[in-house]
Amino acid sequence: xxxxxxxxxxxxxxxxxxxxxxxxxxxxxxxxxxxxxxxxxxxxxxxxxxxxxxxxxxxxxxxxxxxxxxxxxxxxxxxxxxxxxxxxxxxxxxxxxxxxxxxxxxxxxx
Amino acid sequence: xxxxxxxxxxxxxxxxxxxxxxxxxxxxxxxxxxxxxxxxxxxxxxxxxxxxxxxxxxxxxxxxxxxxxxxxxxxxxxxxxxxxxxxxxxxxxxxxxxxxxxxxxxxxxxxxxx
Numbered sequence: 001x002x003x004x005x006x007x008x009x010x011x012x013x014x015x016x017x018x019x020x021x022x023x024x025x026x027x028x029x030x031x032x033x034x035x036x037x038x039x040x041x042x043x044x045x046x047x048x049x050x051x052x053x054x055x056x057x058x059x060x061x062x063x064x065x066x067x068x069x070x071x072x073x074x075x076x077x078x079x080x081x082x083x084x085x086x087x088x089x090x091x092x093x094x095x096x097x098x099x100x101x102x103x104x105x106x107x108x109x110x
Numbered sequence: 111x112x113x114x115x116x117x118x119x120x121x122x123x124x125x126x127x128x129x130x131x132x133x134x135x136x137x138x139x140x141x142x143x144x145x146x147x148x149x150x151x152x153x154x155x156x157x158x159x160x161x162x163x164x165x166x167x168x169x170x171x172x173x174x175x176x177x178x179x180x181x182x183x184x185x186x187x188x189x190x191x192x193x194x195x196x197x198x199x200x201x202x203x204x205x206x207x208x209x210x211x212x213x214x215x216x217x218x219x220x221x222x223x224x
Contacts, residue, residue, distance in 0.1 A: 004152075
């Protein structure tokens, strides 16, 4: 069984602070995705990383895929209240069936 | 492109009743996935289709759960004899076969079994 562990589970920070969310597994994935989810809505895809060691930037968000394609991180610079939400990582394999982590609930206080 | 559409958005049912949810994928997507998400957890994969063929169904939670995609377009997920433990958000996603990019989720159906 493939498992993805996310840490931390909860994070409450002040506006302007930086943060990093981690997603770790003992399994290799063909690709890894990060999603953000608002209450009562479906997950919205932020980024897909495919190559080991790959780094992608999306404005203030930086995503990294580990060299062995087992882990990933999401770094947010100068967090804003609009970044508040549930961040989910998901690993993909055959058939693109996704295995999700448990999520990191982020709250950014003004 | 109107995205992935799920109906209804909310469903309240009494224990023991049957419920059916519908998912309309992005029109050019040939793969359709169903997930379940309980409170405070990440989504959990249930089943998926490529066109009308159900390629993986071993992860459906019990034989009370079934899914169809009869014409390779919309899909339905049915839960028979609902139990309180079935209360969750049921999410549908679609993509193109072989393409991890563009994986798109719907807004989900929130099921409450009372």
